[in-house]
Amino acid sequence: MRPRKLVKCFLGLGSILVCVVLLGGSKLLFAQTSSGKVQGTVTDPTHAALFDVIITVTNSETGFSRQVESDEYGRYTIGELPPGIYTINAKGEGLKTNEAPRVKLAAAESRTVELVMQMAAERISPLLARPRSLTMAELARTKTDGVSAVEVTDYVYGNYKGPLVPSPPHADLNPRKAYVIFWKDFPYRFVFSHEASYCPWFELMSGAAMCYQFFEGNTGWAELMNQWGRKESSSFVSIIEAGPNRVWVRWTYFAVNIVRGQRALRGTEDFWAYPNGLIVRRQMYETLLPGDYRGYSREPIELIGMCPVGKLWFDVLQKDPSTGENHALAVLDVFSEKRYDVYWKHKPNTLLDSTHRRTGCERQDLENSPGVLMADTMVDGSPFCVFGDASGFRHAYTKLKDHTFVAEIWGSKSWDHWPIGWANSQGHEVDADSLKLYPNGFSTLGMDFFALPDQDEERGAYYSLIGVAGHDLEPARAAARRWLEKGEREIANNPDSGADLPGTFTGDNSAGREIPGLNECGMVSRTKKGEAISARLGVTGTAVGEPVRKEAH
Numbered sequence: 296m297r298p299r300k301l302v303k304c305f306l307g308l309g310s311i312l313v314c315v316v317l318l319g320g321s322k323l324l325f326a327q328t329s330s331g332k333v334q335g336t337v338t339d340p341t342h343a344a345l346f347d348v349i350i351t352v353t354n355s356e357t358g359f360s361r362q363v364e365s366d367e368y369g370r371y372t373i374g375e376l377p378p379g380i381y382t383i384n385a386k387g388e389g390l391k392t393n394e395a396p397r398v399k400l401a402a403a404e405s406r407t408v409e410l411v412m413q414m415a416a417e418r419i420s421p422l423l424a425r426p427r428s429l430t431m432a433e434l435a436r437t438k439t440d441g442v443s444a445v446e447v448t449d450y451v452y453g454n455y456k457g458p459l460v461p462s463p464p465h466a467d468l469n470p471r472k473a474y475v476i477f478w479k480d481f482p483y484r485f486v487f488s489h490e491a492s493y494c495p496w497f498e499l500m501s502g503a504a505m506c507y508q509f510f511e512g513n514t515g516w517a518e519l520m521n522q523w524g525r526k527e528s529s530s531f532v533s534i535i536e537a538g539p540n541r542v543w544v545r546w547t548y549f550a551v552n553i554v555r556g557q558r559a560l561r562g563t564e565d566f567w568a569y570p571n572g573l574i575v576r577r578q579m580y581e582t583l584l585p586g587d588y589r590g591y592s593r594e595p596i597e598l599i600g601m602c603p604v605g606k607l608w609f610d611v612l613q614k615d616p617s618t619g620e621n622h623a624l625a626v627l628d629v630f631s632e633k634r635y636d637v638y639w640k641h642k643p644n645t646l647l648d649s650t651h652r653r654t655g656c657e658r659q660d661l662e663n664s665p666g667v668l669m670a671d672t673m674v675d676g677s678p679f680c681v682f683g684d685a686s687g688f689r690h691a692y693t694k695l696k697d698h699t700f701v702a703e704i705w706g707s708k709s710w711d712h713w714p715i716g717w718a719n720s721q722g723h724e725v726d727a728d729s730l731k732l733y734p735n736g737f738s739t740l741g742m743d744f745f746a747l748p749d750q751d752e753e754r755g756a757y758y759s760l761i762g763v764a765g766h767d768l769e770p771a772r773a774a775a776r777r778w779l780e781k782g783e784r785e786i787a788n789n790p791d792s793g794a795d796l797p798g799t800f801t802g803d804n805s806a807g808r809e810i811p812g813l814n815e816c817g818m819v820s821r822t823k824k825g826e827a828i829s830a831r832l833g834v835t836g837t838a839v840g841e842p843v844r845k846e847a848h
Contacts, residue, residue, distance in 0.1 A: 329377070329378060329402035329403055330374065330375045330376055330377060330402075330403065331374075331376045331377075331378065331400045331401065331402065331403055331404040331405060331406070332372060332373060332374035332375070332376060332405050332406075333352055333372075333373050333376065333381065333383065333398065333400065333405075333406050333407075333408055334370075334371065334372040334373070334405065334406070334407055334408070335370075335371060335407050335408040335409045335410060336365070336368070336369040336370050336371070336409055336410070337350070337365045337369045337371065337385060337387075337410040337411075337412060338369055338409070338410070338411055338412075339411070339412060339413070339414060340411060340413065343422065344365075344367070344368050344369030344370075344422060345365060345369050345387060345390070345412060346364075346365050346366055346367045346368070346369060346422075347364050347365065347387060347388070348364065348365040348369075348371075348385055348386070348387035348390065348410075348412065349362060349363075349364055349385065349386050349387065350362065350363055350364070350365065350371050350373065350383065350384070350385050350410070351383070351384045351385075352373050352376065352381045352382070352383050352384075353381060353382050353384070354376075354377070354379045354380070354381055355379070355380045355381065355382060355397060356379055356380065357377075357379065359377065359379075361373050361375070361376065367422070376400055378400055378401055378402045378404075379399075379400060380397050380398070380399050380400070381397065381398050381399075381400055382397055382398075383398060383408055383410070385410050385412060387412065389414060389415050389416065390412045390413070390414060390415055391412065391413045391414070391415050426445070426446075426534075426537065428445070428446040428447060428448050428472075429445050429446070429447050429448070430447065430448055430449050431447055431449050431450060434447055434475065434477075438479070439477065439478065439479050439538055439539045440479060440538075440539040441478070441479055441538060441539040441540055441569075441570030442476065442477070442478050442479070442538050442539060442540075442541070442542050442568050442569060442570045442572075443476070443477060443537055443538035443539050443542060444474060444475065444476045444477075444534045444536075444537050444538060444542040444544055444568070445474070445475055445477075445534075445537070446472070446473070446474050446475075446534065447471075447472070447473050447474075447475055448469060448471060448472060449471045450471055450472070450473035450475070450486065450488055451471055451490070452486070452488060452490070452491070452498070452504070452601070452603075452734055453502060453504075453601065453602070453603035453604055453734030454502065454603045454604045454605075454734075455604055455732075455733065455734055456604070457732060457733075459471060459490060462522075462525065462526075463522030463525065464522050464525070465490060465525065466489045466490045466492070466525040466526070466527075467525065467526045467527055468489075468527050469489065470489055470490045470525075471489070471490070472488075472489040473486055473487060473488040473489060474486070474487040474493075474532045474534060474544060475487075476542050476544065476566075476568050476574075478570065478572055479539075479570065480570070480572070480798075481572040481763070481798075481800050482499075482500050482675075483497050483498060483499050483500070483572075483676060483763050483800075484497070484498050485497055485498075485566070485568065485574060486498050486504075487532045487544065487546060489525075489527070489530075490525070491506075491520075492519035492520060492524045492525050492529070492530045492548065493530045493531065493532050493546055493548065494506055494508070494509050494519060494520075494530075495507075495546070495566070496599075496601060497676075497678045497761070497762075497763055499673060499674075499675045499676050499678075499763070500675050500676075501603075501611065501673070501674055501675045502603040502606075503600070503601065503602060503603070503606075503611035503673050503674065503675070504600075504601035504678075505598065505599065505600060505601065505671055505673075505678030506599040506601060506736070507576075507596055507597065507598065507599070507680055507759075507761060508594070508595065508596055508597035508599060508741070509548065509550075509562060509564070509578075509595065510550060510560060510562040510578065510580040510592040510595050511550060511592055511594060512550045512559045512560060512589055512590065512591070512592055513588050513589055513591055513592060513593060513749075514588070514589060516552060516559065516589040517550035517551055517552050517557070517558070517559030517560065517589060517590070518550055518551070518553070519548055519550060519551070520722075521551065521553040522553075523551040523552070523553070523556035524548070524549075524550070524551050529548060529549045529551055529558075530546070530547070530548035530549070531546075531547055531548075532544060532545070532546050532547075533545045533547075538568075539570070540570070541567060541568070541569055541790075541791065541794065542566075542567070542568040542569075543565065543566070543567050543568075543790070544565070544566045544568070545563065545564070545565050545566075546562075546563075546564045546565075546566070547561070547562070547563050547564075548561070548562045548564075549561050549562075549583075550562065550592070558583050559582070559583055559584050559587075559589055559590045560580050560581065560582050560583055560584070560590055560591070560592060561580060561581050561583060562578070562579070562580040562592075563578075563579050563580065564576060564577065564578050564579070565577040565790075567790045567791070567793065567794075569791070569793055569794040569796075570794075571793075571794070571796060571797070571798045572762055572763065572798050572799065572800050573760060573761070573762040573774070573793045573796055573798070573799065574760070574761050574762060574793070575758060575759075575760055575761075575786075575790070575792055575793040576758065576759045576760075576761055577756055577757070577758050578595050578596075578756070578757045578758075578759075579755070579756050579757070580592060580595075580753065581753065582749075582753055588749065591749035591750075591752065591753055592752075593743050593744045593745070593747075593749075593752065594696075594741055594742060594743050594744075595742075595757060596680060596682070596741065596742050596759065597738055597740070597741040597742070598624070598669055598670075598671055598678075598680065598738060598739050598740045598741070599736050599737070599738050600612070600671050600673070600736060600737045600738070600739065601734060601735075601736045602709070602734060602735050602736065602737075603734055604730075604731070604732065604733060604734055605730060605731060607646075607647050607709060607725070607730070607735070608621065608623070608639065608647065608649075608707050608709060608737045609621050609639070609641045609647075609649075609707075610674075611673050611674060612639070612671065612672065612673055612674070613672045613673060613674055613677075613766060614674075615638075618638075618640070619640055619641070620638040620639065620640045620652065621638065621639050621640070621641070621649075622636065622637075622638055622672040623637045623638060623639045623671065623672075623699065623707070623739050624636065624637040624669070624670070624671060624697070624699070624739040624740055625637075625668075625669075625670045625671075625672060625677070625768055626658075626661050626667055626668070626669050626670075626695065626740065627661075627667065627668040627669075627670075627768060627772050627775075628656075628660070628661055628664040628666070628667060629664065629665075629666030629667060629668055629681065629683060629772060629775045629776045629779055630664060630665060630666055630776060630779075631664070633655070633656040633660055633661065633664070634655045634656065634768075635653065635654075635655040635656055635657075635658055635660075635661055636653060636654045636655050637651065637652070637653045637697065637699050637700070637739065638651070638652045638653070638654075639651060639699070639706070639707045640652070641707075646725070646726070646727060646730070647707055647708070647709050647725060648706075648707065649706060649707040651699050651700065651706060653699070653700060658695060658697060658700075658701065661695060662690060662693070662694060662695055663690055664683070664690060665683050665684040665685070665690055665779070666681065666682070666683030666684065666685070666775060666776065666779040667681070667682065667683065667695070668680070668681045668768065668771060668772055668775045669681075669695075669740050670764060670768055670771070671739055672766055672768075676763040676764065676765065676800065677763065677764040677765065677766060677768060677771070678761070678762075678763050678764075679761065679762060679763070679764055679768070679771050679799075680759050680760070680761050681759060681760040681761070681771075681775040681778065681779070682742075682757070682758070682759040682760075683779045684779075685779045685780075685781070685782050685783050685786055686757065686758035686759060686760075686779065686783075686786050687755050687756060687757040687758055687783075688742070688757060688759075691746065692744055692745065692746035692747040693742055693743070693744060693745075694742065694743045694744075694745040694746075695740060695741075695742055696740065696741040696742060696743055697739075697740055698738050698739055698740060698741065699739065705737075705738060707737060708724060708737065709724070709725045709735045709736060709737045710722035710723060710724055710725060710735060710736055710737075711723055711725050711729045711730075711732075711733035711734065711735040711736075756787065758786050758787070758792075760774075760775060760778050760793055760796075762774075762799050762800070763799065763800050764799040764800060764801070765799075765800060765801035767801060770797065770798075770799050770801055771799040773797070774796045774797055774798075774799050777796055777797075778792065778793060778796055
C-alpha cells in the first residue's frame, strides 16, 4: 500500500502561506552525513511559479543561515543544514514579505516546504513578462548554452566617444539601445543598434564588422540612414525566441524620404540564429506607393565593411605581407570550384586610396550560377552571405555589382556617419579629421534584381544564409551548397533550414590576433574554440535564452 501523504499547512502572519509536505512513510531521508535540507517551490495564489525569490533559512538557536534564489520553475533547494529548528523567510520584488513558522530539522532529514506568496500589487507574471534589458557590463557576465539574444541599453559601435544627442541627427529615445545575438562557441556577435536604424551586422573580436544592407528605396529616395529612419517609430526590433536552441529576431522598418519623412515601403526581416554560428535571413517588403518607382527596391543586399574609430579598410581586411595587398572581396560559385577575388593595395601618401587587382573567373560566370557565396576577408574572420535560385535570388534576374570594377566605381572609398558609416544620402567621405572621431565604412559588392519587374519583385520572400568563416572559405562553400540543395520548399517552409549545417568558423583565421590599437574596443582574444572567448561577448555568469537561472544549493 502506498504511504499516505501528510500535509501540514501554516498560515504566516500576513501574506506567505507555508505548506510543509512530509513525503514517505518514515518522513526521513537518511544520507551519509547528519546534514539535512529544505526544498520546495514558490508560487503565487494562482499556482504560478515565482522565480528570483530569495529564500533564507536561519537556525533559531545558532543564527546559522543559508540563502538561495528560486529558479525559473519556482524551485529551490537549501542543503548542508545541521539539525535544529529553522525559520524560513522569503522575499521578492513586488511580493509581500513575511517570515514562515519554524521547521524542525533532524539529522539527515529532507523537508519539502511549499511557499505561497501574495503580490504586493497586481503585476505581470514573471514567466509571461518580457525579459528585462541588460547593460553591456551585465552582458559581459552572461553566458548561453548555445545561442541567445538580449536587449542592451548602452551599446555604442566602434569605440565612438562622442555624443549621441540631439535627435536628429541621432536616434531618438535611447540611441544606445541595441539587440545582441551571441554564441557559446564563437567569438563574434550579431548586433541590431538603434543608432544604425537597427540595420544589423556581424561584429568581430577586433571591432571590425560587416553589415548586409536592407530594402532601400529605388534611387535612394527612401532609406533608413537619415533623421527620419533613426526614429523608433520607423524601425524597430522584437525578440520572438531568445534561445538557447534557436533565436528568432524580427526587424520591421519603413524606408522614408530624407526631406519630408514620407514612407515609401515597409520591410519585414526575420533572422533565425542557430548554435552552429549561422543565421538564416528572410527579407520581404510591401510598397506604400503602389505604381511609383520610388516605392520599390531592387537592392536588398550589399556587403558593407565597418571600421572602428581611427581604422580604415587596410587595417581590418586580411593583408598579404609579401605583396602589401588586402583581400577585399571573394565571390565563390557554390556549385563549382569557380571563384572571383578582388585585392586592394594602399597607395602611399594617401589617406585611403588604392590600386586594384582581381583574379579568378569572370563575374558573369558567377552570375550564371544557381548559388553564390560573397565574403569580405577580414583579419579575424570572413563575414559572408549566400543566396541562390532555391532561396529566391534566381540567377536569371539577379545581378552582382562589383563596386571596384563595375557598377559604381567606389573602390576603397570610405564614408563616416553618426557614428555608423556607409554610403547613403547623409554620408560623408572620410577625411583625416573625421577619421579621428567616427567609425567608417566601405562597400565591396552589391546585387540588383535588374530583370525583375517591381510589382513581381515586391511579392517575393528572399532568403540568405549569413555567417562568419575563416580565411579558408571552402567550409563555408560546402555549407552553402548543402543549404541550397535543400531546395525552395525546405528553405521557405522550415525556419531551421540552417540548423543542421556544419559550422563555418574555423581556426585558420589567426583568431586571437587583434588589430593594433583596438584594445579599447573591449574585445579580448580567444584561446580555444568553445572556451571563454570575450569579456564583451559575455561567456560567464547568468545564462540567457530562457528566464534567468540562479544556482540552488
